[in-house]
Amino acid sequence: MPAQQPPPANTARTAPRGVMTEASRRLVSGWLFALCFMLLGMIAIGGVTRLTGSGLSIMDWQPVSGIIPPLSHAEWERLFALYQTIPQYHLQHEGFGLEGFQKIFWAEWIHRFWGRLMGLTLLLPLLWFTLRGMITRALAVRLFVFFILGGLQGAIGWFMVASGFRPDSTAVEPVRLVLHLSAALILYAAILWTAFSIRWPTPETTPQAPHIRAVRGLAYCATSLLCLTILAGGFTAGTHAGFLFNSFPLMDGHLIPTDYAQLSPFWLNWFVNKAAVQFDHRLLATLTALTVGAVLLVGLRTRGLGIRAQNSLILLGWAVLIQYALGVTTLLLVVPVWAGAVHQTFAAVLLGVMLLVLHSLRRA
Incomplete structure (x- = not known):
């Protein structure tokens, strides 16, 4: 037995x-x-x-x-x-x-x-x-x-x-x-x-591959732009700049507001001038979205990425589209409470997805 x-x-x-x-x-x-x-x-x-x-x-x-x-x-x-x-x-x-x-x-x-x-x-x-x-x-x-x-x-x-x-x-x-x-x-x-x-x-990618290093570099660039965009969004909220220029993509009929540089010294406009604060937030958001697009274009065509990295890239594409749409919606509706709160919260969600991408591409 x-x-x-x-x-x-x-x-x-x-x-x-x-x-x-x-x-x-x-x-x-x-x-x-x-x-x-x-x-x-x-x-x-x-x-x-x-x-x-x-x-x-x-x-x-x-x-x-x-x-x-x-x-x-x-x-x-x-x-x-x-x-x-x-x-x-x-x-x-x-x-x-x-x-x-x-x-x-x-x-x-x-x-x-x-x-x-x-x-x-x-x-x-x-x-x-x-x-x-x-x-x-x-x-x-x-x-x-x-x-x-x-x-x-x-x-x-x-x-x-x-x-x-x-x-x-x-x-x-x-x-x-x-x-x-x-x-x-x-x-x-x-x-x-x-x-x-x-x-x-344990990383699932091949960190030595040059093409993966390119994707990682673009992802770090997109993350940096996203952080700057969030900071600019904080100043947009703090100065109540979102309640002005409630049209898109033009601001009072202009691509760049006419009173962008009305304060002196010039750098003061980035933090106090409502027209400049909102324009900077728009510009940084657009640059972030374009850079994420480059990450997807290069990343999804790159061989050697693991399943988690591929899925996180696809998730990032959807997240940045949703956040950009939320930003435009919040602006056009003149910042209702629900839209402003969701837009602010989803910025953190987008940051989390970006960190997932970076983590899935990290070196050993």
Whole structure:
């Protein structure tokens, strides 16, 4: 009678501590992908708070106790009275009453609550994976750094909001808005790249092939242009430039607006002049789309690319078309809340697809 074979071991548990098995790779990368999805939600909620003027409705920063919303009528009245002291209320929302204040308050509260929830979603599983020895020490340190950066992002958010409390202001400073958005996208990109590397640790292409190096170079160029386009979009949002010149492709009948260079020194136009800010965003978006087209033209005709690289290139083509169409739609409709929020969020989606392309083309 043949001897009974022992049951298969659970490789995720029997592997040496700090050594990631295939099962643990899938589990950890899935957790990080979920975090990235939550970050996309955070960017979407942030777009809604910006477009509805909700960001200044909470005038204090309480990282711990702020998780509890107002629980009494007296507390609502206190917060509303505090909001009535800033210029935004008198110039934009005067007379809308406590009910109107509650609507914008909840949008900002959800934005901050979502950030706290993301912090717990990162920290608690990180502690569990570390104590169980399911991730390497280097990965644990990297993910803990991400947690610290997430807390720093909250501080940057308050730094941005505080700029809207000035006596002569009804909105946050565009530079601080761009800083807050950039920090969120950097954290998103870092977590996403880490998740890709855990899920697919081995490159599937032949990195020495010259034609693949050409595709990789074009992809890096497209990524750089996309990042510049997103920054320009941040200034377009911060200066409210999207509410002007709501036609496409011409701006007030001109390809280049006549008052593009009205400020001195010239570089000031790129950040303050609404005509120049919107034109730069249009120009960079178009250059990004054309460069992505070149990536597809060269990449899909290149032999030696793996299946993941080919699929990511096709996905990139669709993503850039959708984002460009969203941008034009948002402009022509004069930036409704839904379109502005979707356009802002899909910029991060496009960045994620671009990172997938770069990761699938990476060197060993």
